[in-house]
Amino acid sequence: xxxxxxxxxxxxxxxxxxxxxxxxxxxxxxxxxxxxxxxxxxxxxxxxxxxxxxxxxxxxxxxxxxxxxxxxxxxxxxxxxxxxxxxxxxxxxxxxxxxxxxxxxxxxxxxxxxxxxx
Numbered sequence: 001x002x003x004x005x006x007x008x009x010x011x012x013x014x015x016x017x018x019x020x021x022x023x024x025x026x027x028x029x030x031x032x033x034x035x036x037x038x039x040x041x042x043x044x045x046x047x048x049x050x051x052x053x054x055x056x057x058x059x060x061x062x063x064x065x066x067x068x069x070x071x072x073x074x075x076x077x078x079x080x081x082x083x084x085x086x087x088x089x090x091x092x093x094x095x096x097x098x099x100x101x102x103x104x105x106x107x108x109x110x111x112x113x114x115x116x117x118x
Contacts, residue, residue: 014062026062027052091115 004010018024029052049065056063094100095115104112 024062025060026064027056029063029065031065031067 014025018026029049031049053063055061091100094103095112101112104110
């Protein structure tokens with residue numbers, strides 16, 4: 001069998017292997033980018049991605065990196081009405097005094113988008 005492999009210059013096809021094994025040896029990474037499409041320069045994120053790429057190389061995995069827009073959000077447990085009220089008041093205050101606009105321009109390089117009204 002080895003002679004036939006050498007004679008035909010056979011090399012395994014990753015797609016065919018993944019179909020028969022039902023494994024792709026592919027790792028996906030979703031990286032949030034600034035709305036301008038630039039990759040983050042946060043040292044922690046870069047260190048994590050670097051470690052991820054090093055591991056995947058050693059383990060013979062392919063890596064697919066997807067950049068997606070950075071959306072800001074805050075998670076809160078259901079029923080935390082006091083915290084939700086505080087947060088709404090805080091956002092309302094810094095939006096009306098212009099601080100939120102300044103933060104958006106400083107960190108995103110973009111003017112503040114319209115905020116949802118509930």
